[in-house]
Amino acid sequence: MFFLLWWMAIWVSHKGISERSVHIAISGSSALLPVIKEELPAWEIRHPEVRVSVTGGGSWAGLAAVSQRRADIGMSDIVPSETMARGMLGYPLGRLPVLFIGNQCTGVNKVSQPQLQQLLAGDIGNWRQVGGGDTSVIVVSRPLSSGARFMIERQILKGRSVSPRAIIQLSNGALYKTVRGTPGALGYVEWRPDLKGVVVMAVGSSRFDRTRGNLWPYYTEPTLYVRRDAPAIVKQLAADLSHSPAKAKFGIYPAQP
Amino acid sequence: MTVHQKNLRTERVQHALFLAAAALLIALGFAFWGTLGWGALRFFLRHGLNRTILGLRYHPIRGQFGLLPFIIGSLAVTLIATVLAYPLALSVAITATMVLPRRWLSGIRQAVASLAAIPSVIFGWWGLAMVVPLVRNLGGGTGFSVAAAGMVLAAMIVPTLSLLAIHAAMRVPERWVEGSLALGATPDQTLGRVVLRSIRAPLVEAGIVAVGRALGETMAVQMVIGGQTFMPRSVFAPGSTLTSEILNDIGLLPPGALGHHVLDVMALLLLLAMYGLVLLVERIGGREVG
Numbered sequence: 001m002f003f004l005l006w007w008m009a010i011w012v013s014h015k016g017i018s019e020r021s022v023h024i025a026i027s028g029s030s031a032l033l034p035v036i037k038e039e040l041p042a043w044e045i046r047h048p049e050v051r052v053s054v055t056g057g058g059s060w061a062g063l064a065a066v067s068q069r070r071a072d073i074g075m076s077d078i079v080p081s082e083t084m085a086r087g088m089l090g091y092p093l094g095r096l097p098v099l100f101i102g103n104q105c106t107g108v109n110k111v112s113q114p115q116l117q118q119l120l121a122g123d124i125g126n127w128r129q130v131g132g133g134d135t136s137v138i139v140v141s142r143p144l145s146s147g148a149r150f151m152i153e154r155q156i157l158k159g160r161s162v163s164p165r166a167i168i169q170l171s172n173g174a175l176y177k178t179v180r181g182t183p184g185a186l187g188y189v190e191w192r193p194d195l196k197g198v199v200v201m202a203v204g205s206s207r208f209d210r211t212r213g214n215l216w217p218y219y220t221e222p223t224l225y226v227r228r229d230a231p232a233i234v235k236q237l238a239a240d241l242s243h244s245p246a247k248a249k250f251g252i253y254p255a256q257p
Numbered sequence: 258m259t260v261h262q263k264n265l266r267t268e269r270v271q272h273a274l275f276l277a278a279a280a281l282l283i284a285l286g287f288a289f290w291g292t293l294g295w296g297a298l299r300f301f302l303r304h305g306l307n308r309t310i311l312g313l314r315y316h317p318i319r320g321q322f323g324l325l326p327f328i329i330g331s332l333a334v335t336l337i338a339t340v341l342a343y344p345l346a347l348s349v350a351i352t353a354t355m356v357l358p359r360r361w362l363s364g365i366r367q368a369v370a371s372l373a374a375i376p377s378v379i380f381g382w383w384g385l386a387m388v389v390p391l392v393r394n395l396g397g398g399t400g401f402s403v404a405a406a407g408m409v410l411a412a413m414i415v416p417t418l419s420l421l422a423i424h425a426a427m428r429v430p431e432r433w434v435e436g437s438l439a440l441g442a443t444p445d446q447t448l449g450r451v452v453l454r455s456i457r458a459p460l461v462e463a464g465i466v467a468v469g470r471a472l473g474e475t476m477a478v479q480m481v482i483g484g485q486t487f488m489p490r491s492v493f494a495p496g497s498t499l500t501s502e503i504l505n506d507i508g509l510l511p512p513g514a515l516g517h518h519v520l521d522v523m524a525l526l527l528l529l530a531m532y533g534l535v536l537l538v539e540r541i542g543g544r545e546v547g
Binding site: 057058059060061064065068070138143144145146164165166167168169170174177178181182185 | 317318382385386389390393399400401479480483484485486487495504505506507508509510511512513514
């Protein structure tokens, strides 16, 4: 019985190797998983000799995995360091808007960029200070590994950190749910079509319009990274995924209007 | 080849297989301890043992790696969960085995077992919707807190603890209970002096298993504890545990990244705590019931 099972295992793995000889591993930002998973089945049908596996783990992990040859394609909305970028090719997908959402009881739907900076850094502690109700500001943030947080700290906070008293949620979904259910909460999410029950804040003169999402000034630039010496099929997969028509469905807008 | 020879050969093959499986398991264990231990040792040599274990500030990007807030967070959450869950689980076990008709027992066990199988992320979502607002009303603040994490964990470990307590209570011979009642003891006296006393050891063992489950839980805790890296000022303040912080930082500190080995240290601390609990269970489990 044991030998039969052993023989079957060898036969199956041998068959697997002979028919699907290439394995490509994709790893990184969980924000890109839906787009990649939407496009992959059709791509795999067109390339039956290739097997593709996809895992999340975050933008930093994706970049590290590619540079250390633990993955072939890294999904990241964080710009790699100069040293790291030298050995890599990037295939940008477009712009993924990052929206600032507030709980409905804040009484505020518009802030200036300096106000937003102070709110996110924890310098403003009450919504009354920006024209809202008498409610404490509760900042809800993503962990340090998040690409959206990286953009916020670089572009809005100009190198400062998000409030150290911020509530940390791992995913876009959990952050959205937390802001919706916590009086006085302010957070940021990568755009998703089902944002209801929260106030999407206008910042300065910019108001998010989903029909012209690429004009919104706060966005991450999700990119697929491959090593320069990667096989042609890996580069082809990255290029094909970066041109996927599914991008629009998941809120990724073309870089140029 | 005779039947006897065939049997001997089969036995030899089985013996070799089991030996190989056991050796593989032991090797995996050593590899696990070795990898974490080596990573932790390198980290301690660079950053110092005391500064890591007793340090109060944690910001891996700035090179601050104090883990005390997470150690305290883990202990506080586990303590709250156990204190809340234990009496509840004991009540379930006593009600199921001694109060309700015997024919209900199987149904109750199945229902409790199905609760024990709920994935932790579901408890996390439930915690966000129900427990966080409740804690906000009780203690003020945001509701994301050590208390909320303890309450969610309590709900998670009650089914496991109840099942273990039910199994323990079922081991008490019927004649002991009947004998106690026949001698004139009240049902309460019988419960306290006969039933609970005779299953004290398995109940303590069940409690330790539940503590282990609470200490190791990650996802549900991360969703409701708030994720702040400071020492929590009260049980109603946000905090973090060793497991929830590993989850938060695993994307930031992948293998090869500067500071990655702090995750090895956190994992090693958890492993040591779990090992301590296992030793405790073995010690208590080794005693005779009663």
